[in-house]
Amino acid sequence: MEQISCAKVFDGEHRQYQHQSSELHCQMRFAVYLPPAALEAEKNGDTVPVLYWLSGLTCTDENFMQKAGAFRVAAELGIAIVAPDTSPRGEGVPDDENGAYDFGLGAGFYLNATQAPWSTHYHMYDYIVDELPELIEENLPISSVKSISGHSMGGHGALTIGLKNQSAYCSISAFSPICNPMNCPWGQKAFGLYLGNNQADWQAYDASVLLAKEKANLPILVDQGDADNFLVEQLKPQALVEAAQQSGSDIILRMQPGYDHSYYFIQSFIEDHLRFHAESLV
Numbered sequence: 001m002e003q004i005s006c007a008k009v010f011d012g013e014h015r016q017y018q019h020q021s022s023e024l025h026c027q028m029r030f031a032v033y034l035p036p037a038a039l040e041a042e043k044n045g046d047t048v049p050v051l052y053w054l055s056g057l058t059c060t061d062e063n064f065m066q067k068a069g070a071f072r073v074a075a076e077l078g079i080a081i082v083a084p085d086t087s088p089r090g091e092g093v094p095d096d097e098n099g100a101y102d103f104g105l106g107a108g109f110y111l112n113a114t115q116a117p118w119s120t121h122y123h124m125y126d127y128i129v130d131e132l133p134e135l136i137e138e139n140l141p142i143s144s145v146k147s148i149s150g151h152s153m154g155g156h157g158a159l160t161i162g163l164k165n166q167s168a169y170c171s172i173s174a175f176s177p178i179c180n181p182m183n184c185p186w187g188q189k190a191f192g193l194y195l196g197n198n199q200a201d202w203q204a205y206d207a208s209v210l211l212a213k214e215k216a217n218l219p220i221l222v223d224q225g226d227a228d229n230f231l232v233e234q235l236k237p238q239a240l241v242e243a244a245q246q247s248g249s250d251i252i253l254r255m256q257p258g259y260d261h262s263y264y265f266i267q268s269f270i271e272d273h274l275r276f277h278a279e280s281l282v
């Protein structure tokens with residue numbers, strides 16, 4: 001992998017890297033925040049734990065890193081943060097035929113597409129679960145002790161990836177996640193095109209279906225603004241709460257009065273999420 005930027009921040013470093021992805025068959029960029037403890041660890045061949053952050057529709061590796069205001073607390077806690085892109089990119093990667101923001105480029109939905117023409121490149125699930133952590137752990141002072149978080153489409157990604165790989169992650173959190181994609185327009189469009197029309201195949205990527213079926217054995221925190229324009233039609237946190245009740249899982253869902261869907265909301269509560277993950281990242 002090739003380093004393409006570096007900036008000092010809160011005595012740590014924000015870096016961007018690019019690499020050729022074998023899962024996505026294209027060049028990918030990701031960002032990492034290395035807290036001061038990681039820079040020390042880098043000198044001694046040691047490692048620090050990490051939070052993988054999955055962003056939402058239209059995002060790249062930059063949105064969270066530039067807008068969330070996470071670095072001061074990550075530096076204090078000694079947690080690295082990795083923010084990948086949200087879809088495969090580049091020439092030859094197909095996009096929504098109308099250039100819509102909710103499908104194709106910037107909208108990989110953290111699944112493995114099975115349908116042509118998407119199935120060649122759109123393997124974000126395997127990229128996040130396997131390829132990216134392997135690359136990170138091999139090349140950076142970052143350990144396999146990891147948690148996962150995300151926003152909106154990325155909240156859906158964090159919940160589904162965390163729930164399907166409970167032994168690989170220490171904790172899960174999400175801001176404004178798409179909780180029941182099988183039952184909302186964003187999810188139905190993406191799942192229909194990426195996975196085909198058999199809704200039985202969609203269940204493997206629906207957090208509420210997964211949580212209803214199997215009790216979660218790791219801590220889960222969800223924050224949702226009650227002034228979020230997407231709340232009723234797209235996000236449906238109540239489905240996640242009902243699923244948790246069905247399987248007897250403990251989840252913390254905090255409805256936050258007056259907050260919308262934006263990174264202003266994320267910036268307001270990211271400290272809570274980092275401290276929540278720090279308790280499990282040991």
Ligand SMILES: N[C@@H](CCC(=O)N[C@@H](CSC=O)C(=O)NCC(=O)O)C(=O)O
Nearest residue numbers: 056057058059063101151152153154263
């Ligand atoms: N442009 C669209 C909405 C796009 C949007 O709100 N994207 C969110 C994630 S939504 C769910 O995954 C986002 O994080 N945007 C980037 C940012 O930096 O804010 C519309 O107009 O409706």
